[in-house]
Amino acid sequence: MSGRDLLQTQLERGIAALGTSLPGGAVARLLDYQELLHRWNSAYNLTAVRDPAEMVTRHLLDSLAIIPFVEGATLADLGTGPGLPGIPLSIAAPEREVTMVDSNGKKVRFLREAIRSLKLTHAHAVQSRVEGVEGSFDCITARAFASLADMLGWGGHLLARNGVWLAMKGRHPAEELDGVPPGFRVEGIHLLNVPGLDAERHLVVIRREG
Known part of the structure; x- marks a missing residue:
């Protein structure tokens, strides 16, 4: 089997283990994204993960694990880096x-190339600090770039009324829960089982009230 075939088998098994159904052609596009990220990474240092199989686990499957909690017609991925979880x-x-x-110009350049080459017509890349973003979104995702208090302090205004914020964390963030500001309610904290990942993953689901 070729390297891509092995990665495809790993990805398909992981998707099956997650119980997620994806549209036709999604697996090929996910692997195209992984290849592009791997290629750009040598020059641009977009992620500390270098091994393609580890990218499938830590980037693709880790991102896909939150699909059951994503809702609404509009989503913002804050501090997306090279597009995680936004591209998947x-x-x-x-x-x-x-x-x-993302505020990093190199990462946003990569994002724009990924959006173009993958033909993601409804995806957009914005170079900005979170505080400078404008708009209102049904769902916001963020991968552990700050405490819950700081995340919501910087970007909470972007969440639509009754919208849902999905904070992707490693270990259970028990000590951060008291910092959730008024107007937001922790709806649940879910342990995510990412296939092949030997590390803790939690998703904090926060609802904007009103």
Whole structure:
């Protein structure tokens, strides 16, 4: 089997273990994204993960694990880096408007190339600090770039009324829960079982009230 065939088998098994159904062609697009990220990474240092099989686990499957909690027609991925979880979520639901935000110019250049080459017509890349973003989104995702208090302090205004914020964390963030500001309610904290990943993953689901 070729290297890509092995990665495809790993990805398909992981998707099956997650119980996730994806649109036709999604697996090929996810692997195209992984290849592009691997290629750019040598020059741009976009992620500390170098091994393609580890990318499938730590980037693709880790992102896809939150699909059951994503809702609404518009999503913002804050501090997206090289598009995680934004690109996999956009591939999984290509009709959703996905806005990926990062302040790092190299990462945003990569994002724009990924959006173009993968033909993600409803995905957008914005170079900005979180505080500078404008708009209102049904769903916001963020991968552990700050405490819950700081995340919501910087970006909470972007969440639509009754919208859902999905904070991707490693270990259970028990000590951060008291910092959730008024107007937001922790709806649940879910242990995520990412196939092949020997590390803790939790998803904090926060609802904007009103």
